Amino acid sequence: MMSDIPGDRRAKIIAVAGKGGTGKTVITSLLLRFLAEDGERVLVIDADPATSLPATLGVKVTRTIGDVREEIASPSSVFFSESMPTDMLIEYRIDEITVKTPRFSLLAMGRSEGPGCYCLINDMLRHFIDRLSSRYSTILIDCEAGLEHLSRRTTQDVDTMLVVSDATRRGIDTAAAIAYLAADLHINFGQILLVLNKVTDKVIPMLDDMVKASGLTLIGMVPEDENIRAFDLEGKPLLELPEDSKAVVAVRAIYDKLIAVGDAVSDS
Numbered sequence: 139m140m141s142d143i144p145g146d147r148r149a150k151i152i153a154v155a156g157k158g159g160t161g162k163t164v165i166t167s168l169l170l171r172f173l174a175e176d177g178e179r180v181l182v183i184d185a186d187p188a189t190s191l192p193a194t195l196g197v198k199v200t201r202t203i204g205d206v207r208e209e210i211a212s213p214s215s216v217f218f219s220e221s222m223p224t225d226m227l228i229e230y231r232i233d234e235i236t237v238k239t240p241r242f243s244l245l246a247m248g249r250s251e252g253p254g255c256y257c258l259i260n261d262m263l264r265h266f267i268d269r270l271s272s273r274y275s276t277i278l279i280d281c282e283a284g285l286e287h288l289s290r291r292t293t294q295d296v297d298t299m300l301v302v303s304d305a306t307r308r309g310i311d312t313a314a315a316i317a318y319l320a321a322d323l324h325i326n327f328g329q330i331l332l333v334l335n336k337v338t339d340k341v342i343p344m345l346d347d348m349v350k351a352s353g354l355t356l357i358g359m360v361p362e363d364e365n366i367r368a369f370d371l372e373g374k375p376l377l378e379l380p381e382d383s384k385a386v387v388a389v390r391a392i393y394d395k396l397i398a399v400g401d402a403v404s405d406s
């Protein structure tokens with residue numbers, strides 16, 4: 139298939155995974171900030187049905203892939219009767235529900251399917267999401283805890299999966315379980331890296347051993363940041379956090395490491 143990207147380079151895919159409440163959406167938003175600042179054309183995919191990413195990014199999503207799936211599946215569907223070919227119509231619809239801003243685009247997956255066989259529709263939707271992806275240089279996925287969305291992907295590799303965890307033994311064990319789950323999927327992961335979030339000074343001395351025991355590779359730690367709580371309370375988008383906010387500085391360091399590793403891989 140033809141790609142819209144010069145030189146036929148596919149988009150880099152970064153997936154942010156982890157248990158609910160660990161900070162996937164926060165980390166995704168902060169990574170997006172730096173990707174956008176670097177001039178990447180970013181498509182953010184909100185794959186968590188309990189979606190809070192749009193509000194965190196300060197945008198509104200009214201329709202999701204879940205809605206399109208229901209439309210296609212509904213008995214009164216216009217998809218198979220209109221004069222426009224079905225594939226064009228689906229592509230058009232996905233483009234239509236993608237929220238576009240000067241800094242990024244956002245596509246929400248919405249709820250997962252109800253009972254019934256949606257495999258064919260899902261395959262079709264995936265095909266068109268992949269097509270849409272080729273217009274972007276980076277795809278950033280805010281995953282749901284169970285990785286269902288990723289597990290349905292069969293066509294593309296994920297360059298980097300970040301597993302976010304709080305700084306506790308139990309949290310890190312869960313992160314390791316998610317990383318093993320990912321390794322069992324039929325997807326190639328370039329790298330799976332651990333991000334410890336909401337880290338306080340108190341726990342830092344104990345983290346080294348816990349991380350070693352988990353077998354995961356730590357890319358960075360993000361401190362507990364009172365600005366995030368304040369912004370969330372007021373409903374202010376996290377993209378507007380001050381540049382010197384603790385979590386912003388920490389995610390910047392993680393971002394720089396990711397870029398450095400990415401360059402090393404593509405140079406070799």
Ligand SMILES: Nc1ncnc2c1ncn2[C@@H]1O[C@H](COP(=O)(O)OP(=O)(O)O)[C@@H](O)[C@H]1O
Nearest residue numbers: 158159160161162163164336361362363366370
């Ligand atoms: N580094 C941090 N400092 C302070 N609060 C944080 C931090 N990271 C996340 N939070 C808070 O933790 C809660 C869960 O974060 P969220 O990103 O929504 O988690 P997830 O997407 O994994 O469910 C939110 O209320 C958020 O404000």
Ligand SMILES: [Mg+2]
Nearest residue numbers: 162163186190
């Ligand atoms: Mg979330």
